[in-house]
Amino acid sequence: MRLLLLAPPGAGKGTQGERLAAWSGARHIAAGDLLRAQAQVNSDLGREIAAYQVRGDLVPDQIVLDVLTPAVTEAAARGGYILDGFPRTLPQAIAAAELAARLGVTLDAAVYLYAPEAVLTRRLLDRARLSGRADDTADVIRHRLRVFAETTGSLVPYYTERGILVAVDADQPPDTVTAGIQARLSGLVRASGRQPGSRSCR
Numbered sequence: 001m002r003l004l005l006l007a008p009p010g011a012g013k014g015t016q017g018e019r020l021a022a023w024s025g026a027r028h029i030a031a032g033d034l035l036r037a038q039a040q041v042n043s044d045l046g047r048e049i050a051a052y053q054v055r056g057d058l059v060p061d062q063i064v065l066d067v068l069t070p071a072v073t074e075a076a077a078r079g080g081y082i083l084d085g086f087p088r089t090l091p092q093a094i095a096a097a098e099l100a101a102r103l104g105v106t107l108d109a110a111v112y113l114y115a116p117e118a119v120l121t122r123r124l125l126d127r128a129r130l131s132g133r134a135d136d137t138a139d140v141i142r143h144r145l146r147v148f149a150e151t152t153g154s155l156v157p158y159y160t161e162r163g164i165l166v167a168v169d170a171d172q173p174p175d176t177v178t179a180g181i182q183a184r185l186s187g188l189v190r191a192s193g194r195q196p197g198s199r200s201c202r
């Protein structure tokens with residue numbers, strides 16, 4: 001299975017991505033995590049990535065593609081991928097489609113998790129107390145939500161036009177959201193030959 005999760009910060013794409021990976025056998029590839037790992041490296045590139053992340057700005061497309069392409073290529077050869085937080089811009093979406101074409105695969109669905117901004121803000125502020133993430137502060141959270149609305153949100157019509165958008169209400173308990181996504185995707189999992197629910201999704 002090959003999916004991407006399109007969601008504003010706080011919608012639960014990390015949690016849902018892990019569950020969907022366990023359920024489908026595809027690899028969960030979280031762009032933010034891979035970039036955070038690179039940002040820890042003591043190098044000019046690491047410092048550059050960290051500077052974008054701490055402000056809540058998007059890391060430049062070419063850097064994102066350099067970091068993500070090897071993981072996506074490997075996953076495509078082994079049961080697929082759940083892309084969490086990638087693509088986030090139109091050029092990234094085009095590059096992701098070109099990469100899939102080069103690898104001889106297609107995207108099954110773009111899962112859009114939506115929730116009211118007040119809910120997202122409250123969740124992120126709650127998480128901030130525990131996460132230790134430099135970008136989980138009130139000002140940066142506001143900025144990250146604006147970046148989603150102004151940039152990443154344009155991918156919703158992009159994938160709608162391609163006929164693969166699956167929109168799910170994320171303002172529900174996590175288990176309900178997972179069940180909602182799985183119900184919409186179960187035809188795809190059957191087509192990939194796996195038994196849905198054959199592995200724990202927690």
Ligand code: AMP
Pocket residue numbers: 009031032033035052053054056057058059060064084085086087088089092135144
């Ligand atoms: P996330 O963990 O998905 O909330 O992402 C955290 C931060 O990583 C974002 O605020 C961006 O700075 C950076 N980031 C993650 N994914 C991308 C992407 N696809 N394009 C650009 N920057 C990204």
